Amino acid sequence: MGRHALGVPPKKRMQKKFADALSLLYSVFSITKTTHFTTMSCCNASTTRPDLHDLSKRINPEEKRLVNCKQVDVNQLMPLKYQWAWEYYIKGCANHWMPNEVPMQSDIELWKSNRLTTQERHVIMRNLGFFSTAESLVGNNIVLAIFKHITNPEARQYLLRQAFEEAIHTHTFQYIVESLSLDQREVFNMYHEVNSIHDKDAFEMTLTSAIMEEGFSTETTEGLQTFLKNLVGFYVIMEGVFFYSGFVMLLSFKRQNKMIGVGQQFEYIMRDESIHLNFGIDLINGIRSENPEAWTPQLEQEVREMIKKAVELEVAYAEDCMPRGILGLNATLFRDYVQYIADRRFDRLNMPLEYGSKNPFPWMSEVTDLSKEQNFFERKVTEYQKAASLEW
Ligand SMILES: [Fe+2]
Numbered sequence: 162m163g164r165h166a167l168g169v170p171p172k173k174r175m176q177k178k179f180a181d182a183l184s185l186l187y188s189v190f191s192i193t194k195t196t197h198f199t200t201m202s203c204c205n206a207s208t209t210r211p212d213l214h215d216l217s218k219r220i221n222p223e224e225k226r227l228v229n230c231k232q233v234d235v236n237q238l239m240p241l242k243y244q245w246a247w248e249y250y251i252k253g254c255a256n257h258w259m260p261n262e263v264p265m266q267s268d269i270e271l272w273k274s275n276r277l278t279t280q281e282r283h284v285i286m287r288n289l290g291f292f293s294t295a296e297s298l299v300g301n302n303i304v305l306a307i308f309k310h311i312t313n314p315e316a317r318q319y320l321l322r323q324a325f326e327e328a329i330h331t332h333t334f335q336y337i338v339e340s341l342s343l344d345q346r347e348v349f350n351m352y353h354e355v356n357s358i359h360d361k362d363a364f365e366m367t368l369t370s371a372i373m374e375e376g377f378s379t380e381t382t383e384g385l386q387t388f389l390k391n392l393v394g395f396y397v398i399m400e401g402v403f404f405y406s407g408f409v410m411l412l413s414f415k416r417q418n419k420m421i422g423v424g425q426q427f428e429y430i431m432r433d434e435s436i437h438l439n440f441g442i443d444l445i446n447g448i449r450s451e452n453p454e455a456w457t458p459q460l461e462q463e464v465r466e467m468i469k470k471a472v473e474l475e476v477a478y479a480e481d482c483m484p485r486g487i488l489g490l491n492a493t494l495f496r497d498y499v500q501y502i503a504d505r506r507f508d509r510l511n512m513p514l515e516y517g518s519k520n521p522f523p524w525m526s527e528v529t530d531l532s533k534e535q536n537f538f539e540r541k542v543t544e545y546q547k548a549a550s551l552e553w
């Protein structure tokens with residue numbers, strides 16, 4: 162191709178590309194050229210041209226709000242107001258991992274052998290089926306329902322990190338399915354085809370669609386209450402209740418030296434999820450304290466009923482995964498465990514406990530208490546964020 166094969170000199174082409182990129186930026190942020198970056202849809206809606214050297218236009222971090230913020234520009238991260246949100250972002254980055262770094266050879270050999278029982282295979286398949294689509298539901302809810310309505314840049318910074326982690330988690334199930342040569346359609350269709358999985362996901366999907374209805378706004382009390390129920394549904398219920406029977410089941414295999422690659426992947430997912438859960442609860446409690454009129458006794462009762470319903474759905478899921486006991490686990494233990502987990506979530510939401518059940522799996526805390534572990538592929542010790550102080 163000659164120098165001017167496109168008929169336009171390189172310098173002109175560069176200028177055109179720049180103009181095109183600027184025009185795209187204008188359209189994305191609803192900025193008009195004549196108002197010089199003042200009419201962003203997400204912040205101060207003044208239409209007068211500002212004095213570009215006016216220091217009084219600098220943001221006051223105290224005016225930042227988690228939702229419905231009109232006073233400050235959501236594109237300016239610093240100065241921070243919500244240090245906790247930034248710290249969650251740093252913790253998430255410090256735990257970075259990729260599923261295809263985990264060796265799967267021993268899992269492949271075991272899966273192809275006759276050393277796994279039919280019930281054990283059933284438990285593994287059910288959990289791959291549930292998690293493979295649940296991770297996508299969570300990622301899509303962040304991007305489509307939550308992100309737009311969070312008006313604080315440090316909280317958005319964490320949401321961007323979390324959305325990427327959910328993509329990594331979905332990738333994990335693609336990697337496991339491919340490694341074990343499983344039927345992709347069977348695994349990724351279980352949320353349509355298996356009642357106990359469908360019921361959990363349907364519960365979540367109605368919460369996403371409520372936010373996506375035309376005309377939805379968090380500026381009314383009713384709208385903000387709907388938004389809070391979405392946050393409870395995804396952070397407290399999906400990531401804080403619906404994931405936990407699966408964590409116990411797959412980590413139980415690893416404790417018995419079975420399916421250790423899959424178990425390792427679940428350990429990393431659980432570590433990420435404990436941070437998601439804690440961020441979500443801090444976000445909910447932060448919105449509550451800034452908007453006390455929204456968290457009415459009636460809303461609190463609705464939240465309690467949502468979590469109680471989730472406990473029943475999760476117990477039904479555990480029974481479906483495990484109609485007969487295996488690996489020292491059985492459905493009765495899962496009822497106690499799910500109720501115990503739900504009580505911990507009520508406590509973090511500053512709500513009275515519901516069940517008073519004891520934890521039948523105290524070993525689960527050890528998994529999240531690891532601060533260092535042998536790196537699984539390069540035999541070097543890797544520092545991970547200590548998760549002992551986190552809710553799990
Ligand atoms: Fe996830």
Ligand SMILES: [Fe+2]
Pocket residue numbers: 299327400433434437
């Ligand atoms: Fe998550």
